[in-house]
Amino acid sequence: MDSLGLNKACAAVLVAGIAFMGATLLGDGLVSPTKLAKTAYQPALPESDKAAVPVAITPDPPVELLLASADPARGEAGVKSQGCVACHSFNQGGKAGVGPNLYGIVGAPHGHMEGYSYSAAIKAKAGPWTFDELSEWLKKPSTYAPGTKMSYAGLSDPKKRADIIDYLRTLAANPEPLPTPPAPGAAPAAPAAPAVKAL
Ligand code: HEC
Secondary structure (H helix, E strand, O other), X not given: OOHHHHHHHHHHHHHHHHHHHHHHHHHHHHOOOOOOOOOOOOOOOOHHHHHHOOOOOOOOOOHHHHHXXXXXXXXXXXXXXXXXXXXXXXXXXXXXXXXXXXXXXXXXXXXXXXXXXXXXXXXXXXXXXXXXXXXXXXXOHHHHOOOOOOOOOOOOOHHHHHHHHHHHHHOOOOOOOOOOOOOOOOOOOOOOOHHHHHO
């Protein structure tokens, strides 16, 4: 390419560049887009996606309250369907199986059965089995007493736990009285309530 040809080529590139710049500036000046306040297209979430949105975890209602509407007959069916009967006997003087006999367990000390070899986890628990503690225990034994040898995963439904605890309550010559349900609006699981403390 001779020098004139080279000049022409350079000029062509320059002109093209200037034309492009000019067009861009002109375009920006002529069109002024307005920003939308919100997204114009808002797709409706299908139900399945809504379910995935995390919801606040609500604590279980106090067991005192649930016991008021619990039913020992449902609890008796519960210990069968939950498989408690595979490991426990419930009759007075019943033998230990994999787990101890549970007659009179409500209000009895932790590790209440004479001669049964409890884990250190249960032996370390002081005081009697209260309604609250039984509920926590049955919710998830391994959380209530880490290292326990009761290999039962737990029952998350607080109403079903209350039914079972109500049934366990009846397994005594003099069943523990039902606790007084907390007054509506009172702080949940008020530990100072006399009925709970008495246990
Ligand atoms: C796989 C067998 C097994 C199943 C199922 C099982 N348990 Fe147990 N349970 C045990 C064993 C073993 C212990 C002793 C725990 C320890 O010493 O750590 C125990 C302990 C207990 C205790 C404490 C007893 C005491 O004297 O302190 C209660 C209450 C109890 N179980 C209730 C239940 C209920 C109610 C169910 C059903 C919802 C249930 N268990 C299901 C094996 C079982």
